[in-house]
Amino acid sequence: MSYALGIDVGGTFTDAVASDGAGRIVSAKTPTTPPHREVGVMRAIEEIAGELGIDIGELLSQTDYIAHGTTASINALVQGTVADVGLIATKGHRDSIYIMNAEGRTLGRSAHEIQDTLRQRKPAPLIPKHRALEVTERIDHAGKVLVPLDEDEVRDVARSLVDQGVEAIAVCLLWSFKNAAHEQRIRELIHEIAPDMYVTLSSEVSPRIREFARTSTTIMNAQIGPRLRMYLTPLQKQLEDHGLKGPLLVMQSEGGTITADRAPEHAITTVGSVLSGGVIGGMRMAEQLGHRNVITTDVGGTTFLAGLIVDGEPVMAPGSVVNQFPINAATIRVHTIGSGGGALASVDAGGNLRLGPQSAEAVPGPACYGNGGTRPTNTDANLVLGILSPHGLLGGRKPLRMDLAREAIREHVADPLGLTVEEAAIAIHEVQNAQAGDLLRRSVVQAGYDPRDFVAYAFGGAGPAHCAGYCQDLGVREVVVPLGPVASAFSAYGLAASDIVLSAELSDPSAFPVDHTVLESHYARLEADLQRALDRQKVKFQEVVMQREIDLRYSMQVNELATTIPETGFTERTGDEILERFEEQYERINGSGAGYREAGVQAITYRARAKASLDFPVVLPDIAPASSSDPAGALREERHVCLDSQTGYVPTPVYDYARLRAGHEIAGPAIVDVPTTVVVVPAGVTGRVDRLGNLVLSYQ
Template sequence: MSYYVGIDGGGTFTDCAAMDDEGRLYYAKAPTTKDDFAVGMFDALSALAEECGTTVSELIASTERFSLGTTVGTNLLVERRGARTGLLATAGHGDSILIMRGTGRTAGVEPDLLFNPHATSKPAPLVPRALIREINERVDCMGREVVPLDERGVRDAAHNLVEQGVTAIAIAFLFSFKNPEHELRALEIIRETAPDLYVSCSHQVAPRMGEYERTVATVINSYVAPASAACFRRAADRLQESGLKHPLLIMQVSGGVLPASKAMEIPLTSLGSGPVGGLIGSASLARHLGHTNIIATDMGGTSFEVGLIVNGEPLVGEEHIIDQYRYKLSQLETTSIACGGGTLARVDAHGGSIRVGPESAGSAPGPVCYRRGGTEPTVTDADVVLGLLSADGFLGGRMPLDRGAAFKAVAKLGEQVGLGPEEAAAGILRINNARAAELIRQQTVVRGYDPRGFFVYAYGGAGPLHAFAFAKELGVKGVVIPLGNGASTLSAYGCSTSNLVLNVEREQLLFAPFPLDELNSLVVELEKQALGQMLELGKASGEVEIERFGLMRYAGQWLHSLLVRMPAGELTTADLEELVSDFRSMYDALYGRGAGLVSQGVELVTTRIHAVARLHRPAQAAEKSSTKPVASNGHVGAREIFWPDRMQRVESEVFDGRELRHGDRISGPAVVELPYTSIAIGMDQSLECDAFGNFLLTLVGGSV
């Protein structure tokens, strides 16, 4: 038996998903171990092997493809545990990363802080001023050398930074993406001086316009690289020692995977790759269900992630913010807030009301009910108090929860605001679900999309339990709990389904009407580069699918660039006219008809080649419809649940989701319990199981 395995290392749990060569799916999870990621990974693999009916060593030895997505790099950055990093910048521009943009204080912060600037501050510097060295050199915006590189200055700076204890250096010179000669020479000098240092060059990490954003990307890459590379290397070594015969693949924010040896070159591209795995998994399943417009929602223990799939394709973002630092990198777009099962509930010191988030209990100590030392109530504790989450069935019974401890913690919070324990717990959930719904509105309505035309895919450990409420508030078509019990590990499933993906791009400003010969030459050159890189990964040109995109904007606009698909083959004048027309249509749809002035010219800022090599994977096995009544397919009894949307206790049916079969239909109020998640079915709602193990939640007046 062969297996295709995906792992997603989250902030709270490490999730595993596997498919065998007959199309059967298996899932498992274990708490994340922050001190040594590999420990939690092998704990999860042990649980997965048990599900597969084999041993860990036999599972790994039989694995045809092993894909890994982690939050290692993100955690290094947020917790400031990265490498001591130095920065080489063009003379006069060393402080750009410290000055930031004008929105530096508020970039990525909670919405309510936007109106309270006194409560905001700039983030802690990734590179202190003492480790920034300015180098005499200058290249202009056309790529012409204005001031030659001061090679002695580079050598002296490298010596000095090594004496200061740096283990990584970022080189970010002005307009290096137009002419990288100075950065390449500086790299050579540093390697001669200190060959063991990790060095990033901005023209390789982020070859895009924007001095600040390019510098941030390069610094972050150097900051997380040594530890990220060590993590990938340890994971690869342990897997190979356990019998893995194929290279470890690392999930990328581009929506694909790369061999670990390649991913180590620019680890920035793996930051936030876990949520992208969920988006890829949702897109894969949506094609089988015939859904084209999807709101993919991942509510785990720490955060709530939202990504959109429109007309069958995940949306691509060009900017990313992490810990208030903004940088440019093409990636499948996901947005997150602190709105997970481990999010803490407290009484606001100023308003005197309950506040949920942004702080999280994480996996250690975790919610109070975990009995690991947590003292403040979380969303998960509220779930337990209300009866939505069984204290005895968590993680398939392997991790019993302490309902009494959760009740006391929530009751103590409620006393501060004059509410009983159940009312306080209901308030926590209603606030949390309202925040989730608001984030979805921001990602849909603001973009010109009506959420009522979308299906919500709810996954992550906490997503299926809360979707009944936040999806109902949005009025969506319906809710899909993808893969049933596998919903808790969908990001890992997405990692296992991902293909080899490379993006090759160049920022070269062209004005409409675009010069035909120049653009054709540029496209051919970039495609050649992409195919060459794929060949290095063992994929011949006949195995690679090529897509072309142009990042376009109205002349002079710094913001509001849109990604427009370009046709294949040799471009014609008619193709370029249609490209401009498509851009104007997309702009009007997003910002309103007439928002773009007809008199404004159109610019093609960046030309991108998206190369995909599809990896073999078995088709998922389907099951036949059940011939038994649903009551005999997993009904385990009933219990009273305090439903937060009704603010009352209601006798609710309870089902074992592992026993439900294709065609089974359950009417609410009810709860379907699974080893790694639970599904709440509200009043006037119903749940149905399909042939592939997905649960389809029908809301009031809706259909799936």
């Protein structure tokens, strides 16, 4: 028997999924164990082995690969627990990272925050100026060497940084994306002085025009690369010591994996790894269910995440922003807010109820966990409302304390607002739904799509408890709650079902359309680079598909749109076809008639992506059909539940998911208890169990 494993290390829980490739899938959920997250990973694998009736050594020895999504990279950047990094820049250009291209006050900010000019602030610099040094060299915009590299100066600069105790060095030279020779020589000179120094080059990590974004990406890669290596290397060894023969793969922001031994070199691509798993899982499930357009919603312990799948493929973005600094790394476009199950509820100075973005995280967790947390969370509110079973989570293995939940809500929300505990709890619940619904509307509509053309998928530990509420006003046709063997470990399922995905890009700003021979030359180079990178993965592929896109913009504009390139060969008509696609996309986002070809169009960056499928089918199995639609045989109990402030507490049937079958229908209000989550079916909503064991919610 062979297995594929997916491991999703979240802020609160570590989820694991194993598939045998023949339709059997089992999952496990254990608390995350910061700062030693590998402990939680091994515990999750042990639980998976137990579910399969074998020991961990036997499981790992039969595992083809493990796909791992980790919060290590993003948490390190957000919390500032990064390596001490030095920067080597072209003389006269060190300060680009501090000037921030005049956009440092607005990057990553909402429209409301941007308008509040008096409160705009630049973020703290990525590195102090005494660790940002310069060397003499100059390459021009065409890649021609104008001033040779001063190698003696490089040695002096490298020794200075080593003497300052840096753990990594970022090298970002002007126009290096056109000619990387000077950066590559600097790395050689650094390693003559410090052979084990972690060195990252902008020409390898971010070969794009725009000096500030390229420098910030390179520095952040150097900040997290050494720590990611410190996490992955011992984890891989521990797995191999327990019998793992296959590779450990790490999920990247763009929705595919890379081998663990290569991941630290490209650490910045793993920043969104745990955000991508759920979207990839949604894509795989959509393939089985025949859905082309899907809104994926993931409510974990810490965050609420929303992604889009259009025509069967995730919607991508060329980069992202962390702590007001840009990251040049292709990513699945995922919108997020700090509004998960562990989001802290509070009352601000103006007497307004706030939920998040701060989280109780895994330690101490919500007050009801009894681990020392004293502040109320969304989870505490759901317990008071009767949504969560008083018997606890994880099939009763995680007991919940009603008294601690009520006391936390009373002290921090109810008393300050003059409400009862129950009124405060439903207010927290409704704020959660409102925040999530607002994010969904913005993420779908602002991308130029109509929500009525989509189906929503809702997963994560808290997603099924809230999805009917936050999707109600969105206008989607139906909400699919993935249950069955993946339940709240849906992101881990997405990891196990993911492909190897690598990308390569180059910037060559010019007027567009360009001659088809230019396209042929650029993509031949990019695809050759990708093939060499695939050869280094040491993984068996079933199929490799190359995708091409180009970043275009109207002249005098500053933002580009990634535009796909026809899959057929390049002809004299290819440039015009690409231009038509760009204008169609531009008008979908900005409105009919917004395009203006007379302004001229510019090509900025060319990109190729290799998607290599692993020779392992990870599919969800069909479940047994019911003899009738009546779910009475699955009724477990009736308890008083409050699902909205107008109705209050009402006797509500609670169904045992383990006894539901395909074709069963549940009329709201109702609760469906699953060992790792709970599904809320409000009044006016019908839940139907589909052939994969999902609960499909439809509004009447």
